[in-house]
Structure formats: C-alpha cells, structure tokens
Amino acid sequence: MDDYTIGVLTNIGLISFIALSAYLLIIAGEMSFGQQGFFGVGAYVAGVATAMYGFPLPVAAAMAMGAGAAAAFLVGLPTLRLRGLYFAMATLAAAEMFRIVFELIHFQREIDGEPVGPDGTQGFRGIRWVFENGVEPAGYLAMVWGLLFVVMILFLLVERSKLGATLRMLGEDPELARMLGVHVERFKLGVVAAAGALAALGGALYAHHNTYIEPRNFDIMLGVHALAYALIGGLGTAFGPLLGVLVDIGVLEGSRFFQGYRMIVFGGLVAVLLVFRPRGLLDEKVVHWLRARFISA
Amino acid sequence: MVKSAIYLCLIFSALPAFAQRVQAELACKPAKTDFIYDCTIKLARNGQPLAGAAITVGADMPSMPMAHNVKPAKAKPGKVPGDYEAQLDLEMLGEWAVKLRLSGPVKDQLILHYNFDEKGAKPVIRSGRPLRK
Numbered sequence: 280m281d282d283y284t285i286g287v288l289t290n291i292g293l294i295s296f297i298a299l300s301a302y303l304l305i306i307a308g309e310m311s312f313g314q315q316g317f318f319g320v321g322a323y324v325a326g327v328a329t330a331m332y333g334f335p336l337p338v339a340a341a342m343a344m345g346a347g348a349a350a351a352f353l354v355g356l357p358t359l360r361l362r363g364l365y366f367a368m369a370t371l372a373a374a375e376m377f378r379i380v381f382e383l384i385h386f387q388r389e390i391d392g393e394p395v396g397p398d399g400t401q402g403f404r405g406i407r408w409v410f411e412n413g414v415e416p417a418g419y420l421a422m423v424w425g426l427l428f429v430v431m432i433l434f435l436l437v438e439r440s441k442l443g444a445t446l447r448m449l450g451e452d453p454e455l456a457r458m459l460g461v462h463v464e465r466f467k468l469g470v471v472a473a474a475g476a477l478a479a480l481g482g483a484l485y486a487h488h489n490t491y492i493e494p495r496n497f498d499i500m501l502g503v504h505a506l507a508y509a510l511i512g513g514l515g516t517a518f519g520p521l522l523g524v525l526v527d528i529g530v531l532e533g534s535r536f537f538q539g540y541r542m543i544v545f546g547g548l549v550a551v552l553l554v555f556r557p558r559g560l561l562d563e564k565v566v567h568w569l570r571a572r573f574i575s576a
Numbered sequence: 577m578v579k580s581a582i583y584l585c586l587i588f589s590a591l592p593a594f595a596q597r598v599q600a601e602l603a604c605k606p607a608k609t610d611f612i613y614d615c616t617i618k619l620a621r622n623g624q625p626l627a628g629a630a631i632t633v634g635a636d637m638p639s640m641p642m643a644h645n646v647k648p649a650k651a652k653p654g655k656v657p658g659d660y661e662a663q664l665d666l667e668m669l670g671e672w673a674v675k676l677r678l679s680g681p682v683k684d685q686l687i688l689h690y691n692f693d694e695k696g697a698k699p700v701i702r703s704g705r706p707l708r709k
Contacts, residue, residue, distance in 0.1 A: 282632055282648045282677075290642040393597060400702045410683050485641070491673070491687040496641045504643065532645050541667075 285416045289488060291528050292423035296481025297501065298508035298520035299430060300474040305509055307470040308450035310363070312502045313354070313370030314478045316377035317347040319497030321479025322486035323381060323397060329408040329487065331388050331396050336408050340483040347479020348472040350377070355471035359464060374502060381494035402493030406486050423484055430477065434517035446470065478505075507549050513559030515566030522561055598626055600676055600686045604664065604697035611667060613692065617651055617660040617676065625658020629682060633662040634675040638689070648677070669693055671700055 280288075297318050304311045321343035328339035358369040387396035390405075397403040409419055437443045445466065448456045453463050486492045504527075512523030526548075531541045556562060604615040615633070619626040631651035637644050644667055651660035666672060669692050676686040689700035689707045699706045 282634075283645070286634065286648065287645045290645060294642050391597075401705075401707055404687065407684065410685060413683075489636070489641070489675075489687070490685045493638055495638045498639060500640050500643070504640075528643070528645065532643075 280417065282416065285420050287528065287532070289416070289420045289423055291524050292420070292427050293481055293485050293488060294504070294508070294528065295427055295521050295524050296430070296484070297478045297505040298512070298524050299434070299517060300478040300481070301502075301505040302509040302512075302514065302517065302520040303470060303474040303477065305506075305514055306450045307446055307467055308453060309359075309467065309471070310367045310506065311370040311474070312367050312499065312506060313372075313374035314474065314505050315497045315499070315501035316354075316370075316374030317351050317475040317478040318482035318485070318501065319374075319377055319381060319492075319494070320350045320475075321347045321482030322492045322496070323384075323403065323482075324479070325483030326403050326406040326486045326492060327386070327396065330403075330406045331390070336412075336483075336487060339408075340480055343479045343483035344476040347482070348476040350479075351475020352468060352472040354475075355468050359467050359471065371499065371502065374497070374499070378494045378497050381497065400494060402491055403486075404491050406490050406492070409487050409490070419488060423488075426480070426484070430480075431517055431521075438517065507545075510559050511549060511552055513556075513561030513565065515558070515561045515563040519559050519561040523559070526560075597621070598629075598678065598682055598684055598686065600688060602674060602688050602690060602697065604690070604692070606694060606696060607663065611665065611669070611692075613664045613666065613697065615662050615664055615674075615697070616654060617662065619658050619660065619678075621682070625656070626681070627653070627657040628680055629660070629678050630680045631660050631662070632677040632679075633664060634677065635664060635666060635672045636675065638671060638673050646672075648675075651676075666692060 297314050300314045300317070301311060304314075324346040325336070325339040325343040328334040328342050329336055334342070354370065354373040358366055358373065361369050381397065382400050384397045385399050387394040387398060389395075393405070395405045414422070437446070445456065445461055448459070449461065449463060449466060457463050508523030508527065509520045510523070511526055512521060513519035527545055531544060552559065599620045601618040602615055603618075604613040606612070607614050617631060617633070619629055619631075632648045633651055634648040635644070635646040636642070646667070647665060649662045649664060651662035653659070654661045664674070671689065671691050674688045674690060676688065678684045678686070690697040691700055
C-alpha cells in the first residue's frame with residue numbers, strides 16, 4: 280500500500296471512533312454536537328501521558344478513555360435533563376468550553392532541552408511515541424483498525440443483547456422504558472460516559488498519528504462531521520457510521536474527483552439523505568431485510 | 577505501597593531519550609495551476625544542514641482534521657545540502673499544517689503551519705508569535 284492509501288485508511292479508522300460515539304448517543308435518543316470535546320480530552324490526556332511522562336500508548340489510551348468517560352459523565356449530569364435541540368445545544372456549548380480550556384492550558388516540561396506539553400493556542404507538539412517505538416504507518420493503521428474491530432464486535436454483541444434492545448427502546452420511547460422498569464436517567468448517563476470514552480480513544484489515537492494537536496482541531500466542524508457520518512451511514516447497525524465515513528472520506532475524498540467542491544457535495548448529500556432517508560442508508564428496515572435475507576436464510 | 581511508589585517513580589523517570597531534534601523551514605511559491613505550490617524545505621540539525629533524509633510531504637487543515645487527505649509527495653534533494661524540493665497539491669487556500677515525515681538518518685514527523693494564498697506561503701502567527709516548529 281502506498282503512503283496515500285495508508286493515510287486515507289488511517290483517517291477513516293480514526294474518525295470512525297467519533298462517528299460511532301455520536302451513533303451510540305443517537306440510538307439512545309440523544310443528538311450530540313459535542314463529541315469533539317471528548318475526542319480532544321482523549322487527545323490531550325494521552326499526549327501528556329506518553330510525551331511528558333513516558334507512559335506506553337496502551338496505558339495512555341486507557342487513561343484517555345477514563346478521562347473521556349469522566350468528562351462526558353460530568354457534562355451529562357446537568358445536560359441530560361434537557362431534551363432534543365436543547366441537549367444538542369448544551370453539548371455543543373460544553374465542547375466549546377473544552378476547546379477554550381485547551382486554549383488556556385500551558386503545562387510543559389523540559390525534555391532534552393525542549394519544552395514539551397500543551398502550550399495554549401500554540402498547540403501541543405512532540406507526541407512522538409509512534410516514532411520512538413519504531414511503529415511504521417502500516418503498523419499504526421493495523422493498530423487503529425484492530426481497535427476499531429474490537430469496538431465493532433462489542434457494538435454487535437450489545438446490539439444483539441437485552442442491553443441493545445433496552446438502548447433502542449430508550450431511544451424510541453423513554454416513557455415506555457421507564458414503565459418497564461428501566462432507570463432512564465442512570466442508563467442514559469452510562470451511555471453518555473461510554474460514548475465519551477469511545478470518542479476519547481479516537482482522540483488518543485489521532486494525537487499519536489498526527490504527533491501534534493491544537494485546540495482548533497476540536498471545534499464544531501469535527502462534531503458536525505461525526506454526527507453527519509452516523510446519519511448518512513444509517514442508524515440500523517453500527518456499520519452505519521463506518522459506511523458514512525467511507526462514503527465521505529473514502530469515496531468523495533479518495534476519488535479526488537470533487538476536489539475543493541467535496542464539502543458542497545457532502546452538504547448536499549446530507550440534506551438529500553435527511554429528506555429521503557432520515558435514518559440513513561443502513562436504517563432499521565434495510566438491516567432487518569438484510570438479516571432476513573442473508574443471516575436467517 | 578512503597579513498592580508501588582518505586583514503580584511509579586521508575587515509570588515517571590523513564591522518559592524517552594531524544595537526539596537533538598531536526599529543525600525545518602518551508603518556502604513555497606504558487607505553480608501555474610491553482611492550489612499547487614512548489615516548495616523548498618530546509619532541514620537542519622545542531623545548526624548543520626541535514627542531507628540524505630527521505631521526506632514525504634503531506635498536509636492537513638487544522639480546523640478540519642482528517643477531512644482533507646492531500647496526496648503525500650516525495651521530496652527530492654535540492655541544489656544545496658539540506659535543501660529538498662516538493663510540489664504540494666492543496667485543495668484550497670488557507671491555513672495548512674504541512675507534515676514532513678522523515679526517514680533515513682532520522683525518523684520523525686515535523687508539523688509546519690503555513691497560510692497559503694495566491695502569493696505563496698507565510699508562517700502562521702498565533703497569540704502574537706509564530707507557531708513553534
């Protein structure tokens with residue numbers, strides 16, 4: 280594989296984590312415009328852990344997931360009282376708050392005569408774990424997709440379990456779920472924390488792929504894309520967000536056909552899909568039909 | 577408890593040892609086609625030009641991470657030791673984080689922030705000072 284293909288596939292893998300985190304919230308009945316905030320928390324925590332304190336990447340990624348889950352839990356506590364558009368606005372405000380905090384953090388250590396660590400708007404350079412440990416681009420691609428594979432297996436297991444059924448019921452009709460004995464608030468808080476952890480894992484991997492992060496990386500654009508990927512791909516299965524990412528980055532970008540017009544095409548695609556297929560390409564009906572035809576047969 | 581503290585101290589003190597890092601400068605001028613730039617990269621280490629490096633040049637937009645996948649270009653050695661030349665095919669004007677992936681005598685990735693316009697590329701100034709390389 281050439282450098283370009285490896286780069287595109289790595290980006291598809293990385294952005295899938297945040298798309299899946301947005302998807303998880305959508306099927307639980309909440310739409311978040313703020314998953315980029317937790318992606319950023321993960322990126323900064325993991326970057327600090329490896330570049331400033333010499334932790335290995337797997338430990339740093341676990342720390343990032345913990346921090347992402349904790350941050351999402353704290354954001355979820357007050358915001359889950361809100362519904363629909365108000366919740367979406369609150370999550371966007373929280374993500375912007377995180378971004379501004381990243382702009383204000385100046386926390387550096389001198390390593391071999393060079394300051395390393397977050398330096399406000401100047402960003403955070405020198406997240407070199409991948410280079411120091413001789414991980415080649417193809418190896419890092421395998422690492423990203425290996426983790427994504429594990430996440431997908433977990434999603435598929437959850438979707439086929441009682442937990443998955445509860446999750447979808449919660450998204451469809453929270454009052455019914457409450458009447459059937461589900462503690463709606465506690466359950467949603469758990470989902471919000473899990474989605475935060477997932478986004479943070481993506482952020483940790485992104486920081487180490489890029490070697491440099493800055494607050495601007497985590498602005499609303501990333502959150503809108505994450506949500507759009509989930510909506511384009513479809514809400515019937517966890518493969519939906521992956522399909523959404525593949526359509527945008529893989530087909531629109533990878534083809535180079537649309538070049539600078541890609542964002543216009545992408546915006547148009549989202550608008551058309553929301554009109555004709557409001558629950559995406561792989562919606563519940565399509566997934567049911569595919570299952571009946573190929574799995575049950 | 578004491579054992580855990582010792583382990584923690586060991587982990588915290590086991591910071592990676594770095595060699596002197598590579599410094600890079602970029603100078604770009606627009607080619608005849610829109611959004612294509614001819615760039616010269618100057619690499620130095622310990623104040624001395626760094627020759628013999630293999631450089632792959634890519635770019636990403638900081639405000640839209642991972643959304644633009646600029647085709648990486650292999651840089652060719654320039655006329656002077658430490659100089660390398662590459663052509664960048666960007667999708668639009670604006671701020672780009674140019675990624676220099678180095679292999680050969682040194683393995684590293686350097687990120688240089690430049691504003692690309694019709695005249696060429698200028699280093700990005702943030703909070704009143706240019707971004708550190």
